[in-house]
C-alpha cells in the first residue's frame with residue numbers, strides 16, 4: 001500500500017463525486033495520507049509577515065487558534081497584527097471544515113473541531129525533550145487531552161513562501177506498531193485515571209485507551225534503536241499542497257520544513273466507515289477488553305480542549 005493517496009481536489013468547497021469520496025475515505029481510514037497536491041491555501045501579500053518565525057512567542061512551538069472561542073494564542077504581535085493573524089487562523093479553520101465535510105460527508109454530524117495551528121519555526125535542528133520531538137516516528141496522543149477513543153484527524157497545508165517542501169517520514173502500519181509495543185506496557189488501574197485527573201494533569205479523566213496510546217507514543221519516541229532500524233518511507237509534501245491524515249494511526253515524523261497550517265478534528269469511532277481500522281479497535285482486539293470509559297466527564301474529553 002502506498003503511503004500517499006493522491007486525490008484531485010482543486011477547491012476547498014467542492015462538490016465531490018461519489019467515486020472520489022469513496023476512494024478518499026477508504027484510503028484515509030486504512031492509514032494512507034490523503035494527498036491533495038493541487039489544493040493550496042492562499043496567504044495574501046498583506047499577510048506574508050505573519051509567516052515570520054519572530055511572531056511566535058518563544059515559549060510555544062506554534063501559534064494556536066481555538067475555533068470555539070475565536071481566540072489566537074502564542075504570538076507576540078501588536079493588536080492590529082494580532083487581529084489580522086486571528087482572521088487568517090479563522091479562515092484556515094473554515095476552509096478545513098468545508099473540505100472535510102465535502103470530502104467525508106458521513107463525518108459532518110459527528111466531527112468535533114480542535115485547535116488550528118500555524119507552525120512557522122523550522123523543524124530541522126529544533127531542540128526539544130524526546131516526548132515533544134516530532135522528528136521521531138510516533139502516533140499522536142496528547143498527555144493532557146484524553147480522547148477516550150475519539151480519532152485524531154489532521155489536515156495540513158504547506159504555505160511556505162519560498163517553495164520549500166515539508167519532509168515527513170512514515171513507519172509501520174498501526175497494528176504492527178501496537179503488537180511491538182503493547183507487551184511492554186502495563187495495564188492501567190481505574191484509580192490511576194482518576195488520580196491523574198484529580199492532580200489536574202489531564203483536562204478530563206484518562207481512559208485505558210489514552211493510557212495505551214500515550215505509552216505507545218512515548219515508547220516509540222524513546223527507543224533509539226527502533227527509530228534507527230524500523231523501515232521508513234520519506235515523503236516530500238510540496239509548498240502549496242495539502243494533506244489529510246489520521247495522526248493517531250499513521251506512524252509519522254516531521255523531518256524538515258517551515259510554514260505549515262494545521263487543523264485538528266476529533267471523530268467518534270462510530271462515525272467511521274471502517275471502524276475496525278481504528279486504533280481503538282486494533283488495541284481492543286489485541287488486549288481483549290474495552291478500553292473506553294463511559295462516564296459523562298470522559299465522553300466529553302475532547303470538548304474540553
Ligand SMILES: O=C(O)CCC(=O)C(=O)O
Nearest residue numbers: 119134140166247254260
Ligand atoms: O508539523 C508537522 O509537520 C507534523 C508534526 C506532527 O507530528 C503532528 O502534527 O502530529
Ligand SMILES: [Fe+2]
Nearest residue numbers: 134139140247
Ligand atoms: Fe504527530
